[in-house]
Amino acid sequence: MNVASGLPQLLVVGLGNLPFPQTRHSIGHLIIDALAARLHVPMTTDRTMGGVTGRSQVTLGETAVSLTLLKPKPLMNITGPSVAGALRKSVKASDAMIIIHDSLSHKPKAFSPKIGGSANGHNGVRSIISALGGETNFHRFRIGIGRGPGDAAEYVLSKLPEEEKFYWSGDGIGLDLVCKELERISRKQLESQGLP
Numbered sequence: 001m002n003v004a005s006g007l008p009q010l011l012v013v014g015l016g017n018l019p020f021p022q023t024r025h026s027i028g029h030l031i032i033d034a035l036a037a038r039l040h041v042p043m044t045t046d047r048t049m050g051g052v053t054g055r056s057q058v059t060l061g062e063t064a065v066s067l068t069l070l071k072p073k074p075l076m077n078i079t080g081p082s083v084a085g086a087l088r089k090s091v092k093a094s095d096a097m098i099i100i101h102d103s104l105s106h107k108p109k110a111f112s113p114k115i116g117g118s119a120n121g122h123n124g125v126r127s128i129i130s131a132l133g134g135e136t137n138f139h140r141f142r143i144g145i146g147r148g149p150g151d152a153a154e155y156v157l158s159k160l161p162e163e164e165k166f167y168w169s170g171d172g173i174g175l176d177l178v179c180k181e182l183e184r185i186s187r188k189q190l191e192s193q194g195l196p
Contacts, residue, residue, distance in 0.1 A: 007057065008186040009066040011091045011162060013083055015076050015101040015124040018052075024145040025156040027168065028100040029071045030068045031143065031178060034169035036069055038179070043069065050074070050082030060183035063190070067093060068183075076124040080131030087132070096189065098139040098182065101125060104152060106144030111166050115139045137184060139177060143168070 012035065016026030036043050041054040051073040072082040087097055095115070101124055106112050115166045116136045119126035142145045145164075148155040160180055168174040 007064050007066045008189045009068070009091045009096055010182065010186060011068045011070065011087060011097045012182065013070045013072065013086070013097065013099050015079060015099060016071065017075050018071070018073060019075075020157055022160055022165070024156050024160050025076065025102055025161060027102045027143050027145060027164075030160070030165065031100050031168050031175065032069050032071050034172070034175050035178065036047075037170070038175065039067065039172045041067065041069055043071075045073075049086045052084075053086070060179055060186060063183050063186045065182070065186045077126075078127055079100055079124050080127030080129070083128045084131035094135050094138045098141060098185065099125060099128060100178070101145060102156060103142035104145060104147045104156070106146075108143030108144050108146040108161075108164055108176060110142075111174060111181075112142040112144070113139065113181050114142070141181065143170040143174075154194075 012032065014028030014032030016029030019159060020026055021029065036054055039058040041056040041058065043052050043054040046053045049070060053069060054073040055068045058065055070086050072079045074082050087094065101122055103112065105120065115138065119129055125140065145156065166172050
């Protein structure tokens with residue numbers, strides 16, 4: 001973790017496919033958009049960061065944070081090099097990066113944060129681990145989308161139900177959970193540096 005002027009620096013990456021917005025597979029993008037709106041982080045396309053990004057000093061709960069948000073431009077399954085490049089250009093340390101992605105293994109609206117471990121079959125996470133040379137020491141926010149009947153590829157590319165969109169955006173409870181976990185990570189990193 002890098003601390004500039006006593007502030008933790010976080011890179012939050014929402015996985016998705018820009019050509020397929022508002023789908024279950026692009027729930028990471030939806031959450032990045034919701035965070036940007038709630039925290040007033042202006043987003044622009046930045047080729048050096050590999051996608052749509054924004055950076056700002058924000059307050060999460062009672063913790064001031066230097067926050068970088070990113071929606072990578074490459075399709076999810078090949079997003080690793082873009083995310084690795086953004087990591088090098090921003091927070092540098094993998095444990096200061098949070099990847100938000102869909103999870104078929106979790107029920108809709110489930111929020112399951114973890115750090116490290118395998119990709120658990122998620123091709124976007126697998127691509128990131130590969131691009132980081134096998135490094136797995138980054139945070140993942142697994143967002144439950146459930147598993148529908150039939151073909152998984154068709155299911156993940158179908159539109160996200162309105163109830164789930166609301167849950168993860170605006171004043172939704174799901175976005176509250178995301179913000180609280182980001183604050184917890186920030187506080188933990190400050191404490192590991194011996195800062196109040």
